[in-house]
Amino acid sequence: MTHRPRYVLYTLVGLSVFISFFPIVWLILTSFKNTAGIYAWPPQYWPSPFTFDNYTSIFTNSPELLRYILNSFIVGLGCTIVTLGCGGIAAYALSRLGLRFAGMLMVGILAVSMFPPVSLLPSLFQNFLQLGLLNTYTGLILAHAGLFLPFSVWMLASYFATLPVEIEEAARMDGMGFIRIFLTIVLPLSWPGFVATGLIVFIFSWNEFPLSLVLMTQNAMRTAPVGISLYPGEYAFPWETISTATVLAIIPVLIITAIFQKQIVGGLTAGAGK
Amino acid sequence: MASVTLNQIGKSYGAVTAVEEFDLEIADGEFLVLLGPSGCGKSTTLRMIAGLESITTGELSIGGVRVNETDPKDRGVAMVFQNYALYPHKTVFDNMAMGLKLQKMPKAEIEKRVNDVSDLLGLNDYLMRKPAALSGGQRQRVAIGRAIVRTPEVFLFDEPLSNLDAKLRVKMRMELQELHKRIGVTSIYVTHDQVEAMTLADRIVILNGGKVAQIGTPRDVYDNPETEFVAGFIGSPAMNFLSAEAAQDGWKITGTDLTLPRPQGLGDACEVATLGIRPEHIEVLEDGDASDPWVFKAMVKLDELLGADALLNLSVHGQELLVRVDGTDFPQAGAKVRIRIDPNRVHGFDPATGLALSRASI
Numbered sequence: 027m028t029h030r031p032r033y034v035l036y037t038l039v040g041l042s043v044f045i046s047f048f049p050i051v052w053l054i055l056t057s058f059k060n061t062a063g064i065y066a067w068p069p070q071y072w073p074s075p076f077t078f079d080n081y082t083s084i085f086t087n088s089p090e091l092l093r094y095i096l097n098s099f100i101v102g103l104g105c106t107i108v109t110l111g112c113g114g115i116a117a118y119a120l121s122r123l124g125l126r127f128a129g130m131l132m133v134g135i136l137a138v139s140m141f142p143p144v145s146l147l148p149s150l151f152q153n154f155l156q157l158g159l160l161n162t163y164t165g166l167i168l169a170h171a172g173l174f175l176p177f178s179v180w181m182l183a184s185y186f187a188t189l190p191v192e193i194e195e196a197a198r199m200d201g202m203g204f205i206r207i208f209l210t211i212v213l214p215l216s217w218p219g220f221v222a223t224g225l226i227v228f229i230f231s232w233n234e235f236p237l238s239l240v241l242m243t244q245n246a247m248r249t250a251p252v253g254i255s256l257y258p259g260e261y262a263f264p265w266e267t268i269s270t271a272t273v274l275a276i277i278p279v280l281i282i283t284a285i286f287q288k289q290i291v292g293g294l295t296a297g298a299g300k
Numbered sequence: 301m302a303s304v305t306l307n308q309i310g311k312s313y314g315a316v317t318a319v320e321e322f323d324l325e326i327a328d329g330e331f332l333v334l335l336g337p338s339g340c341g342k343s344t345t346l347r348m349i350a351g352l353e354s355i356t357t358g359e360l361s362i363g364g365v366r367v368n369e370t371d372p373k374d375r376g377v378a379m380v381f382q383n384y385a386l387y388p389h390k391t392v393f394d395n396m397a398m399g400l401k402l403q404k405m406p407k408a409e410i411e412k413r414v415n416d417v418s419d420l421l422g423l424n425d426y427l428m429r430k431p432a433a434l435s436g437g438q439r440q441r442v443a444i445g446r447a448i449v450r451t452p453e454v455f456l457f458d459e460p461l462s463n464l465d466a467k468l469r470v471k472m473r474m475e476l477q478e479l480h481k482r483i484g485v486t487s488i489y490v491t492h493d494q495v496e497a498m499t500l501a502d503r504i505v506i507l508n509g510g511k512v513a514q515i516g517t518p519r520d521v522y523d524n525p526e527t528e529f530v531a532g533f534i535g536s537p538a539m540n541f542l543s544a545e546a547a548q549d550g551w552k553i554t555g556t557d558l559t560l561p562r563p564q565g566l567g568d569a570c571e572v573a574t575l576g577i578r579p580e581h582i583e584v585l586e587d588g589d590a591s592d593p594w595v596f597k598a599m600v601k602l603d604e605l606l607g608a609d610a611l612l613n614l615s616v617h618g619q620e621l622l623v624r625v626d627g628t629d630f631p632q633a634g635a636k637v638r639i640r641i642d643p644n645r646v647h648g649f650d651p652a653t654g655l656a657l658s659r660a661s662i
Contacts, residue, residue: 127310193386195352196446201373214389 027270050276056269057081064265080270087267093246094253095275097163101249105168105174105231106224111195112171112221113178118208121183122194132183139176144236151240161247169241176225177230186212186218218227221286250275302363302376302453302486302637303328304349309358311344318344322512323356324505326488331480331627332582334490335497336507337533342490343458345507349488350456360427363453378447379456381512382462384439385430388405392442393427399450417445422626437468444476446484457489461496464653468536473499494534498522506530528649537611540582540621542575543651551575556618558640561593566648566657576647579624584631585638594643600635614639 056064057080084091086196093096122130139161150169189212194275195208213220238249248256256272303326308316310321319341326332334342343362347353351372357549360368365373378399386395395412400410401450418424431439440460447455461469473496480500491497498518506513506521506529513533514526525531528595531539542560544551548560551573560575589595598621602613608644611628615622616639631637648657 068506077623133402188384191384193387196379196381196385197398198352198376199372199379200446200450201348201371201402211387 052083053269054273056265057273058184059266061266064073080266084267084270084274087264089255089273090245090253091250091271091274094248094250094271095278096274097242097253098251098275099246099251099278101166101170102228104163104233105170106228108167108171109174109178109227110182110220110224113175113223114213114216115181115208116175117164117179117182119188119214120179120189121186122212123204132180135176135179139173143173143234147240148237150237154241159241161242161244164249166238166241166249169237173234173237174227174230178227182216182219182221185223187218189215225283225286228282229279303330304454304486304488305359305361305364306345306349307359308360309345309355310359311341311353311356312347314496316638318510319348319507320511324512326486329484329486329487329643331487331500331502332496333501333504334488334507335492335494335501335504335533336513337492339509340507341510342492342505346379346456346458346488346490349373349454350377352379352576373399376453377456378452379438379458380443380447380460382459384431385445386439386442386446391430392423392430392434395431395442399446402467411449413449414445417449420448420482421445436464437472437624439626440464440472440518441475442582444479448479452485455485455487455489457491459491460644462493469496476500493515494536496579499536508533512632513586524649524656525576528574528576528654528656529650531656532645535578535580535625536651537579539576541649542577542619545571545573546571546573553619556616558596558617558619560646561643562647563643563646566646568580570648570650570657572651574649574651576649577621577641579611579622581642581645582621582623582644583640584623585640588636592640595638595640598630598634598637598639600637603630603633605630607636609647 055071055073055270058078058172059070060073060075060079064077065069078283119125120132125131139267152164154160154169157165159168194207194213196209201208226285232249233247233251235251235255239252239255240251242248245253250271253276257268257271301382305326306322306324308321308323309319310317313392314333326333331589334345336342344353348355349362351370353365355368362375362377365437377552387398389399396414397410400413407414407470411501414427418427421444423438423445426434426438426442429622431442440463443460457476461472464472477500484555489496489500499519503515503517504521505515508527508529514521514530517626521530521534525534528541532541542558543554544556544560546552547559550559552559553575566573584598585595596616598614598616600612602616604611605611605627608627610625610630612623612625612630614623614637615621621639649655
């Protein structure tokens, strides 16, 4: 083997890392600049002076930020729980119980998820208004869960498919019913699948914008992305506040990812089969 | 313990027939093997008996009671799966105890039973381990243990040894044999391995393409195969098949200069036949009796030493024949030899139907 393809590979990897990280690095650097540094021309790459002022003053500049992050967290967590609960049961039924139209249903679920969320907004808003679900956690959790359920059903169904069906058959021979098999055999064995799916759904929900914007109209109920995007005032564009708030809004997701990535251990089914 | 009766049992998926209806009476304490190539319906049959697969037609009784609609757990059967199917997140003890716990058996009784079985299978040191920490043979022993603790009426084995390496397979095969002798529970065992079938079975059911080809004792299916398929499937290396046409002086083997005498009464009325001769029923002679019509000149084209035995690929008047000989001293490739075919062990089959030509219908 020659070494040339390796260099090509590294170059491509480096390029994609650079492209995807540049905005984030720029964002973080911006949060350490003062106003003059942000508007300096030619652009300042390294903050000078390097200042923590933005972080110390963020809560006076944007007293609602913690509330936004808390809202995002509540909605994200609720959406993850609902999605995993409903998605897990649906995925198990569709992938393992030998339902007649399971394949068609799976495709149907996928097809439904193809609608752009924005196209659902008017009718969703109308219904939520009538049901009194606007500006409630329940409302946005339901909306997000509806949005991300198809994804979680597909993801979990494909995870269930990797479990040897014989384990469930052995459980049937041992005398378990479907619900018991799901709870005591399938759930513990699919833990990594649930963690991975839940993590992604949480991040989806955390980042979701259009529904969060329209369904949460009161400032106190806004989620982080919506709240931060509404900082620009009539006359000013407070980059320092925006960048600092965004960095702070990323941190909880980073922490959660870091915690649960350790839980995503493959090989939990090792020893079941060959 | 119980007998198992399959009365016109069959399985089809829509228009596709997986198992054609057949009858089978499995005696109490019998070790029955379902043997056949993959896709022959043997596993489907076993799964119908287990209750994991619905029965399309016919009636299944265990111990004289119809169980077609009975839940797997209530059939009094226990199953050992090919890939063990242990609960990976539970200890060996819990794996074996699960069925008993679900029966709401008292704890002390469960403990006693699991300990007895782990004694029997030599699993005492592993009870607190998870399956991942066990070797393949140990895992299969746990799977067997899980079946035994439930003291089932019938044991079902679905290719339990196929995942083990060759050496371990022989060992486990003997263990299974001993186990059956000791506890004597009616056992139904699915395999594609004819050696397992021959060594373990009281009777073998040979399936092909969803149809039962033959039911008989190991000796029976080896000595008197009822179809060409059975003849070719049982025995290793496989039987030599020769397509023959009736000629004035015997069976003329198609496409060669070889003519065999007609064995006594074998398919006398037939114009064409497929003759079958097992490699072990041909003898290589130092110097054959030339007047014997069953002695032929042959040339060794290829010799393969297997150890105790050797296989010779012979050309006999243009017909290739595989012969099994003793491995200590045998003619090498290129040698000219004489062979004698045992006329009493020549089989004949109808080329159209594949059915054995009867010797009795002389």
